[in-house]
Structures are given as structure tokens and as C-alpha cells.
Amino acid sequence: MATQLEGLENICTADEFAGKKVIDREGIEYGKVKHIHINANTLTVSGVTVHQGFHHDYYLSTDYIDKFTTKSLLLSHPPIRTDIQVVDIDGNKLGKVKRLVKNSETNELESIEVSGTLHSKLVSKSDIWGIGEKVTLKITKEQYKQLK
Numbered sequence: 001m002a003t004q005l006e007g008l009e010n011i012c013t014a015d016e017f018a019g020k021k022v023i024d025r026e027g028i029e030y031g032k033v034k035h036i037h038i039n040a041n042t043l044t045v046s047g048v049t050v051h052q053g054f055h056h057d058y059y060l061s062t063d064y065i066d067k068f069t070t071k072s073l074l075l076s077h078p079p080i081r082t083d084i085q086v087v088d089i090d091g092n093k094l095g096k097v098k099r100l101v102k103n104s105e106t107n108e109l110e111s112i113e114v115s116g117t118l119h120s121k122l123v124s125k126s127d128i129w130g131i132g133e134k135v136t137l138k139i140t141k142e143q144y145k146q147l148k
Contacts, residue, residue, distance in 0.1 A: 012039070021072040022050050022060075030081070031056075035071055041081045042071060048073065056083070061107065078131045085134040086114045086123075095120075121147045122127055 013118030014036040022030045037059070039046040047061040058081055064078040086094045095116035102109055111122045112135070121144065129138040137144065 017046075017048075017068055017073065019070070022048075022075065023072050024075040024078045024132075025066075026132065028078065030075070030079065052081070058082070078132050080109060080112060080128075080135060086112075086137065087134055088137050088139060088144055089129060090140060091136075092141045094137070094141065094144055123147065 002084075017033045020033045022033060024030070031050040033048050034051040034057055034079050035049040036045060037047045037049070038044070045062060047059055048065070049057050049059055051057050054075055058079075060075075060079055064075050064077065064079050066074040068074075080097060080100060082098050082099065086097060088094055095114045097112050098115035098120055099113040100109060101111040101113065101122065109125050111124050112128070113122055115122050123137060123144075126136060127138050130136040
């Protein structure tokens with residue numbers, strides 16, 4: 001005989017969220033929840049692994065999570081991911097995000113490595129204007145070419 005728990009309306013298991021769509025406020029889908037990560041010391045959610053196609057998983061910290069619904073995980077803001085298009089302020093294609101450079105202590109994004117046709121260039125977080133289906137930089141193509 002099962003015992004019903006009372007007063008636990010907001011309690012659920014992590015298994016209930018696996019496979020739910022991950023979307024931002026504009027309705028852009030970023031994949032599906034693969035894993036929920038729990039901080040072993042505090043027993044709180046520290047982030048999720050998002051599955052976006054064949055061998056393309058990435059981690060999102062709770063900084064990105066707005067809330068879970070019955071059908072999806074809503075993001076507070078879009079994440080920067082590898083393999084997405086990077087454009088300048090005028091919409092000119094510059095390449096794709098090759099690598100995310102994060103602070104080893106805080107895990108905060110410091111810059112992105114953009115792979116172009118010939119070279120890769122590091123772009124500072126401060127030069128990023130917007131993130132969505134692509135990353136838009138605050139700089140022009142000519143300014144981008146001057147980066148090292």
C-alpha cells in the first residue's frame with residue numbers, strides 16, 4: 001500500500017524532466033534535457049545537460065534556468081553554444097563558435113573562439129551584442145579582422 005505525501009505540491013523527481021524541450025523566451029528550442037545536476041553539498045540543482053543532436057551535449061548552469069514547466073525548461077536568456085553562426089553588427093557572417101573560454105574558478109564566460117575560413121580568433125565577451133540562433137557581435141567585419 002502506497003502512502004500519499006501531503007503538502008509536497010512542488011516536489012518532483014529529476015527523472016520527470018529528462019526529455020523535456022529547452023526553450024528561451026522567444027520560443028527558440030535548444031535541445032532536450034538529458035541530465036539534471038545536483039550539488040552534493042546543498043542538494044540543490046546546479047545545472048542541466050542539454051542534448052542537441054548526435055553527440056552534441058552541453059551544460060547549462062542555473063544562471064540560465066528560469067523555470068521548469070510541465071512540458072519544457074524555460075531559459076532566462078539564450079546560451080552561447082559551440083557550432084553556431086557568428087555575425088558582425090551588420091549581419092555579415094564571420095564563422096562559427098569553435099570554443100567557449102571560461103574562467104576556471106567561476107566558470108563564467110570570458111571569450112569565444114570563432115573559427116573562420118582561414119584562422120580562429122578570440123572575441124571578448126564584451127564584444128558580444130546578442131545571442132539567439134546566432135551570436136551577433138558589437139563590431140564590424142573590419143574590426144573583427146584586426147583581432148588576434
